[in-house]
Amino acid sequence: MQLVRQKDKTRAHRGHVVLIALLVAALGSGCAAGTSGGSGSSGGAEPAPGQQAKEQAGPAGALSGYVARVKRAQAERAVAAKKWGLAKTPLAAPQPPAVKPKLTTRKGFEAEGGESLPPVFTTVPTRDKVVFLTIDDGAEKDPALLRMMSELKIPYSAFLSDYVINDNYDYFEQMQDRGVSLYNHTLNHRYLPGLSYAEQKHEICGQQTRLEKRYGTRPRLFRPPYGNYNKNTLRIARSCGVKAVPLWASEAFPDHMEWREWDRDLHPGDIILTHFRGRKHWKGSMPDMIRQVMKTVTGKGYAVAKLEDYV
């Protein structure tokens, strides 16, 4: 593990030239089974700053087109990072996996009974150096967040609770238009294990229906308020179309991170939780919170990937 960590540190310091080389290497190993030693030479083929990559025909040409796109997006991201006051430019996520990882319930998070219920997890099984950003509830509706995330090209997913949307469905529609998926976080954000079966069903399936009616899709993902659930919760969620229950490995605030794991660190595939909150709820704005969490994420050499590419 130590070796890997040192390598990753080096990678972060050498910036996006190395990242591109890694992308080329990863792509090479993914699509050309017979190629050997390709990754070593691809770093040397990288054009000097300011020079254009030579156009090539065939798969190599497609690859250089992909690399050019990644470079262009990264250059735009660097400009946006300056504009929004980020400490560092967010790293580009690697190509999404061809096959999504198989999800299982984290040990200790099972509801008793053993039947096949939607998996409950805090980290997505992957070796990619990526984390996922998820934003809960929906109280604060800051237009700056929409612009900031689009310009920085940082993917995130929203878990909405109807009572805090407060009839401002339009804000989240704008979010959806920008490519953000909206998921179920119940109608009224109640402590589900304290409710009867019928009450839980109202909270969970009622929000499935509400979100489908407002936003056109029935959510595949559901997150119980406070991360608390019992067997009925998972049964009910399954019965109204939920496929998986992502919890979180760490939580972001405008001035600090809170960690679930003893090592107080990020790990590949970790899900980060944060909330739609503003200055009256915590010490900063939504952009302040994003600056803070991205300082941690980028500083540790991670990219934010799109949850839907993996789950």
Ligand SMILES: [Zn+2]
């Ligand atoms: Zn919540």
